[in-house]
Amino acid sequence: NRDLGTTILLTEHRLEEVFPAADRVVVMEGGEVLCMGTPEEIGEELKKQKELRRGIDDRMIAKIQQFRTDRLDKLMILITKSGNGGMIWLFVALYLYIVKNMHHQAMVLICVIAAVAFTKDRPCDLDETVDLLIRRPLGSSLPSGHSASSFACVVVIFHMNPWWGAAALIWASLIAFSRIYLYVHFPSDVLFGVISGTIIGLIAMPVAIHFIGW
Secondary structure (H helix, E strand, C coil), X not given: CCCCXXXXXXXXXXXXXXXXXXXXXXXXXXXXXXXXXXXXXXXXXXXXXXXXXXXXXXXXXXXXXXXXXXXXXXXXXXXXXXXXXXXXXXXXXXXXXXXXXXXXXXXXXXHHHCCCCCCCCCHHHHCCCCCCCCCCCCCCCCCCHHHHHHHHHHHHHXXXXXXXXXXXXXXXXXXXXXXXXXXXXXXXXXXXXXXXXHHHHHHHHHHHHHHHCC
């Protein structure tokens, strides 16, 4: 085309197909020019604009994905599986019921485990380019059920024994973080889960004390 002195104009919304053949690129949106330059310059500019448009949730979860290592992958998978269906807290409830004969407290734990459900897309559904290390969880992203059930149980356990509660809080926090690390919840999902779970626990405790004693 240079030899012929001819300029070819090509309109295309699939930029990845145009870039290899283009000398200059003009990107338009809504009838306005967003940027103009070489394919390399346009690529960098579009990356910057995409980053600016991303919300704090997206930036936080993307940052945490940079922490991934083989050891952390295995550890976070183990930690997050312990919170599947509130499993670790069910074991705690069974231990309290069978070994410690703390029947009322165990029943309160079981009740708060089952008290959470909303609806929201998960990050792994919105961005499928990130490899999932666990099976895609069923149900909604908001709130994080793992976080909600874990922190509800922390409230109950802390009421029994502050030292047990401190240990439960550490593990519950790890479960909550693992959900972001494994790309199945946004930070806001986990935060809402922590808050709602804590509230459920705080509500359940006085009710349990009033009606069944402690």
